[in-house]
Amino acid sequence: MELTRLLTIRLSRFWLLSLSITFLVGLLMAIMAYSQLTYRFQQHHIDVIEQSLASHLHQQELPQINLWLPDLIRSADALEARVWNGQELLYEYVSGQLADMPRVIDLQLPQQPKVRMQLLLPQPLWHYLPNKFEIWIVLMGFVGVLITARLGYRWYADQLAGLETIGERCHLILKGRYELARNRYSKGHPRFINRAISQLLDQLAEAKKERARFDTFIRSNTFLDHETRIGNRLLFDNRLDALSGSSGMMSHGALLLLEFEELEQLHQLLGDNGLREYLLLNVDHIGRMLQSVPNSVLTRRSHSQFAVLVTQISLAEAEQLASRLVKLCASLKPDEVAQHDAFCHVGCAYFKLGDEPNQLLEEAEMALRAAQMQGNNNWFMYDKGAVDAEFARGSVRWRTFLEMALADKRFVNFAQPVIDADGLVHHREIFTRAREVDGNLVRATLFLPMAIKCGLIPQIERFTLERIIYDLLPSGHGADYFSINLAHDTLMNNDFFRWLKRIMLEHRDLMPRLIVEVDESFTVEALVQLQPRLQMIKMMGARLCVDHVGQQVISTQYIVEAGFDMVKLHRSLVKQIHLRPENQLFIRSLMGSLPLTDIDVVAEGVELLEEWQTLKILGISAAQGPLFSDPISID
Template identity: 50%
Template structure:
C-alpha cells in the first residue's frame, strides 16, 4: 500500500498546487483589475470636475465657486485644491484629509486665459480596510477548496486501493504464495481482472490437488496391492530394506507371515466376490489392530499370504500380538461350504534383533508358518532361536526408571549428521538423540524412543535436546550453524511443550533462523488439522519446517503446500538402491514435478553408496545425508 499512498499524495499535491496557482492568478487579475478601475474612477471624477469648471468659466463669468465647489471637493475627499489664472489664485481649498503621497492632478483648463487647476487626492486604497464579511467570503472559499481537494484525495485513494490490491495479489502469485493470494481476493479493481485471477487461482489449486492425487495414484499402482489396497511385495521389500543396513536389521521387532489356506478353493466354489469380501474383512480387522503400532508394515506377499512387520516390540508383546491377530482372523465369517473352517488361518512368527539378516528372518518366519500348518488347526507358532538379548527384557517399570534418571541427570546427548548439498557443501546438521546408562555406555534411540513414547516422556526428552541445541548455537564455535531437531506426535500434542516452545523461540528469536524442526509424514497426514496451528506458530517464529519419512506410506502429497513446509526428506526405503529401482525413480520425479515453482527443498536420508547419490542428483534431489557422507558424531 506504500505505492498507493505515494501516488495519491503526489497527485493530490499536484492538484493542490494547480488549484493554488489558478487561485493566485485569479486573485492577481482581480486585484489588478480592481486597482485599475479604482484609478480610472478617480480620474473620471477629476475629468468631471474639469468639465464643470470650464462650463462655469464660459457661462458664468462671476463663477460663484463658493456655493457648489467646496461640497464637491468634500465629497471627493480632496486634500488640497487650487484654481489659478496666470499666477493669480482664484480659489483655494484645504481639506481635512491627512494622507501621505497624495495623487496630484494639474491640468490647464483654458490655454488662452491661462486658467489651470491643481487637485490633490488621497491614494485610492489609503482608507480601504478588509471587513469581516469579506474575510468570511474568503474563508468559505478556502474551505471549499480544501474540502474539494480532500474529497478528491479520498476518492483517488479508494480507486487506487483497488488497483493496489490487484497488484498485491499479483505480487503474491509471483512469489508462489498462491494459497494466500486466493484467500485474500479483496476488492481489487478492475473487478473483472480480480475475478479472473480468483478463478485461475482456484483452478490452479485444483490442479495441484489433482497432481497430488496423481502422485498417490502412481504410488498406489506401484506399491499397493490392487485387490486389498495394502502394500504389495515391492512395498514390503522396500520397507525391509529401510529397516536393515547391509542386510542386518537396525532394530528389534517381529515379523508375521499369515497364510489363508484353500483361498483358491473358495474362489472356484464361491466366485471372486466372496474372496474379495473375505480379504477386505480380514485386512480391515488386522489394520484396526496395527493402528496403535507406529511404523508397522502390512503387505501382501502372494495370493494367499500376508506379511506383518512390527518393530520396537518385546518378545512378550510379540506373543500377545500374535494371539490378537489370529483371534481377529478367526472372527471373520467364512463362506458357506468351506469344510476346513478350523484349519484356515495360520500365522508364523519370527522375532528379530539388531543385526539379524533379512533373508534369514524371512526363512525363519516361513519355517514358523509351516510349523503352524503342521499342527492341523488354525494356530500361530513363534520361531525359537534361543535367548533374547537382555536389553529387550527390560520391563516398562525399569525403562521408566532409566529414562527418568537420564532426564534428571541430563544423560541425553546430541549426535549430529551433516546434510550435504549437490556441491558437496554442508547445508545443515540433523540432531539425533542418544542416552547413556549408569556405566556410560550409549543406548540406541531405536531402544529407548519406543519405551519413551509408551511412558509419555518424549516431550521432556525433546525439550532437553532443544535446550542443548540452543546452548550450542550460542557458542562461538557453532556460530552460523543450522541444526534440525525431530519432534514426535506426543511432543506436538503437548500443550505444556507448545507453550514452552513458543516462549523459548521468542526468547531466542535471534537464533530461530538456525533451527529446523522435522515432523514425520505419517504424523502430519493423520493429524493435520490438529498440528497445522502448531506448525504455523513455529514457522511464524522464524524457524523452518521439514517433513521426513516422505514415501514411507502411500499418501497424497498436497499436505506439503497446505502446511507450508520448507523442506521434505525422502524415506530411506525410497532411497535404498534407487539406481536399481525405476519405480522409486518414477515416484521421485513425480514428487519433484509437483513441487515445481515452489521453494520447497528436497532431501534424502539413508544414502550409503555413490550410485544412490548420483541417481538422486540426476532426479533433482538437492541434498542428502547418510553413511556415504558421514556417520553421526557427538556434539561437544
C-alpha cells in the first residue's frame, strides 16, 4: 500500500515537474525571442539612419543635415548623436535622457571616410519593456496555464487513485486479509481490474465456506454418531483419555452410563424413522438439561447405550444428575412400550485424582448392571467412598476460603512454557493455585468451579492479570510473552471489563506481549455478545487465543469472525495421536479449514516424544505439556 502510494506520488510529481520544465523552457524561449526582436528592431533604425546618411552625402546635402537627421534620430530613440567631418563637428543631438550601460554605435561610410557618426542608444531589452496591457495579457496567460495544470493534476490524481486502491487490495490479499480486501472496493480506474479482483475474492470466500463445510463434514463423520449427531464412542474414548495421564485421572467427576432396554423391540414397532426420532428427542432433552452442568459431555457408546462424562462435580451433584436423567428418559418413553417399567437405567461411577480410566469404566458398567437388576427405571451409584475431602467443603466454606485468600493475596502463580517447532519458548501460560493457611496448595480444578458458583472468578483472574502486567511483563525481556485464560463470567462482567480497558490503555506498550485465552465452548455460544469485547482487546494490542479447540465438531468460521491469532487444540486430540489416524485426520481437516493467515496452532497436553513428532509433521506451530515442562511457580 505504501509502495503503491509512493509510486503514484512519484508519477504525479514527475508529470508536474515535466509540465513545469516545459513551461519554463517555453518562457525562456519567449524571452530570448523577445530580446532578439528588440535588438533587430533597434538595428533596423540604425540601418535606416546609415542609409539615409549615405544617400544625402551622395546628393551633396550634407550642409542640410539639420533638416532631415533629427527625425531619424528621434525615431530610433537615441540618447545622443554626433556627426563629424574629419575633426569638424557637423551635428550634435542630446535628448537629455539617461540610461544604464547605453550602446555606443559608430557609423563610418566607405564613400566618405572622413564623415563618421556616433550614436548613443539605450539597451533595447530594457527600453522596449511591455506596457501594462501587455503585462496583463501575460499574467492572464500564466494564470490560465496554472489553472490548466491544476485541473490536469486533479484528473491525473483521480486516474491514479484507482491504482492506489488496487495496490491496497493486493497488499491485503498478500497478507491474507481477504475480507478487508473485499470491502475495499473502489470505483476508481481501471474499473475492470477492481471488478475482476472482487469477483475472484467472492469466489474465494465461497470456496472457503465450502471448504469449511467439507472439513466439518469430515470431522463429523470421524467423531459424530450418524443418527443422533452427538459424539460417538471414539470421541468418548478421546475425552476420557484426555482426562487421564500417566498417574491416572487428572481431575474428579462422574461417569454416567444410560442404557435403553427393549430398544430392538421399539425398533420393530416404530421402524427406522420412528426410532431415530425417539432417540433425537431424548438427545435434545438431555442436551438441554446438561447445559446447566458445566464440563459435561454426552456421547453414544453403542446402539442402546449413552455416556455422560462430567468433571469437577461433587458426589451429591452427580447423584442429582443421575436421578434427573432417569426421570427425564422415563418421561419420554413412547406409548408403544408404556407397559414396561424397566425401560431405562443409569449406572454412575464417581472418580477422583489418580483413578485408572479402565477401572472407572468397569465400575460404571457394574453400577449399570446393578441398576438393571433392581428392575424399574432407576439409577445406581458405584460409590467407593473416594470423594475428595477438599471438594467436600460446603459453598459457604468455599466462599469464605476464597475471599480470605483474595484478601491475604494467597494465590500463587505458575507458568508453563509453550515450545515452538524450533525448541524455543513461544510464550508462557499462567496458571493459578490457592494457598491454604497451613501452606497447602489447592488446585485450580477444585476452586475455580466453586469460584464461578460464588461469583468470585473475576476478582481472582483480575489478581492474576495484575501480577502479569505489573510484575512479569515489565521485568521480562522483550521476547517474553505471557498468556492468561479468562472465563466467560469474567469477560462478561462489566466492572472487570471497564478495569481491563483502563489498565490495557495505561500499559499499551506491553500489550503486544500479552495473550488472552478464551474457551471455545462459550465463545461459540456467546459470540455475538463476546465479539465486541474481543475486538477491544485486539485494538489495545493484545493477541487472542481460543482454547480447548476440538471438543466440539463445529465450523471454524467463528475463528475468522472473532479475529483469533492463536488456536490451542484440546488434549483429547493430542493424546496418543501417533497411534490414532482418525485424530490426525481430524487435525488435518481442522487446520485446512483455518484461514490462510498468521494463525498459530498450539497443542496442549503433549506427554510423549512420538506425539510431538507427529504433531510437527501435521504442521502444529507449538506445544505444551509434561514432555517439555510442568507448571513452575513464579512467586
